[in-house]
Amino acid sequence: MxxxxxxxxxxxxxxxxxxxxxxxPKKENHVIISGLSFAAAVMxxxxxxxxxxxxxxxxxxxxxxxxxxxxxxxxxxxxxxxSFLLDKYLPNQEESLYRVGIISMLAxxxxxxxxxxxxxxxxxxxxxxxxxxxxxxxxxxxxxxxSISIPIYYATKSRKKALLYTFISGLSELFxxxxxxxxxxxxxxxxxxxxxxxxxAGIMLHIALYELLPTAWKYKNKKLVYLxxxxxxxxMLINHIIF
Numbered sequence: 001m002x003x004x005x006x007x008x009x010x011x012x013x014x015x016x017x018x019x020x021x022x023x024x025p026k027k028e029n030h031v032i033i034s035g036l037s038f039a040a041a042v043m044x045x046x047x048x049x050x051x052x053x054x055x056x057x058x059x060x061x062x063x064x065x066x067x068x069x070x071x072x073x074x075x076x077x078x079x080x081x082x083s084f085l086l087d088k089y090l091p092n093q094e095e096s097l098y099r100v101g102i103i104s105m106l107a108x109x110x111x112x113x114x115x116x117x118x119x120x121x122x123x124x125x126x127x128x129x130x131x132x133x134x135x136x137x138x139x140x141x142x143x144x145x146x147s148i149s150i151p152i153y154y155a156t157k158s159r160k161k162a163l164l165y166t167f168i169s170g171l172s173e174l175f176x177x178x179x180x181x182x183x184x185x186x187x188x189x190x191x192x193x194x195x196x197x198x199x200x201a202g203i204m205l206h207i208a209l210y211e212l213l214p215t216a217w218k219y220k221n222k223k224l225v226y227l228x229x230x231x232x233x234x235x236m237l238i239n240h241i242i243f
Contacts (some may be wrong), residue, residue, distance in 0.1 A: 003123030004177055006134040007116050011173025013138035014108070017145020018166055021153050029219045032097070032154055034228040039104070039147030040212035041232025043204040046140055049240045051201035052076070058194035072198045079202020083107060087211065100215050101151035105165050107207045108144050109172040114196045116176020117188060139239045141170065143232060147212060 020031060052072065059068045086106055115137050123130030145166050153162035180188065216225050 002127070003120045003130060004174065004181075006123045006130050007119045007177040008174045010119055010134040010137040010141065011112060011116065011170040012167075014112075014141040014145035014148075014166055014170035015163070016142045017147075018149045018163055020146060021149055021159050021162055028154060029221070030224060032150060033216050033219050033221050033224045035146045035150035036100070036212045036216040037225045037228035038232035038235075039143050039150075040208040040216070041229040042140060042143040042236050043147070043208040043212070045233050045236035045240075047201040047204045047208075049236065050140075051197045051204070055194045055198040055201070058190040058197070062191055062194075071195070075195045075198035076202040076205075079199035079204075080206045081202075082110075082199070083203040083206035084210075087206075096155075096215060096218075097151040098155035100211050101148050101155060101162075101165065103211050104144075104147040104151070104207060105169050107203050108148065108169045110203055111144075111200050112141075112169060112173040113176035113179070114193065114200060116173035117180045117184065118193070119173070120177035120180050121185075121188065136239065137173075140236060141173075143235070144169070151215070 020035060023031070055072050055075070056068065059072065062068075063071065083103075087103055119130060119134050119137060123134070148169055149162040149166045152165050153159060156162070213225070213229075
């Protein structure tokens with residue numbers, strides 16, 4: 001049960017990001033700008049400091065440097081294409097903020113499933129490694145919760161919807177662990193995980209650069225966008241250094 005408990009706690013830490021739903025600001029726009037900018041910085045930083053380095057680390061055991069770089073870039077672009085298609089075919093009649101929340105939720109679900117796989121595998125083989133990985137994942141899941149709950153809440157004015165969608169995204173990490181236990185344990189290898197992490201980095205970069213930041217820019221407060229983007233970047237950098 002220990003790997004499942006670890007994975008559940010790491011995934012459901014996403015819900016901590018919902019705390020901002022209960023803060024009543026003087027200006028709603030400031031919360032939206034801050035949340036989106038912070039979340040964008042987290043996604044970009046996670047891609048470049050965690051997902052892509054991990055992809056290279058796993059694949060260098062299998063491939064020579066040149067083909068490895070090409071394969072990582074292909075996987076990265078496939079991830080971006082998947083995110084682009086999700087964006088393109090999501091119904092356009094919804095309000096912009098609502099779309100951002102839904103797209104973020106889908107991206108984070110896709111991101112959380114392999115994280116659940118990794119946490120389960122680590123917790124099953126090495127308790128200390130499992131705990132360290134779970135803590136690191138939990139810390140960067142908090143701003144991911146912000147990226148879902150803030151746009152959903154301010155688009156719909158429904159805390160229930162914001163909490164539900166955030167909860168579903170967090171629960172997907174446990175789904176990854178259960179799916180691994182039932183079906184994947186004997187099939188998951190470094191090659192598959194390497195391609196998967198690069199693809200997820202592509203999804204994260206597309207969401208951050210084409211959804212979160214452009215939506216934050218629309219509110220025309222550049223200083224706040226820069227400030228919270230920097231805070232998000234530093235938060236993840238410190239998290240990466242510590243863990």
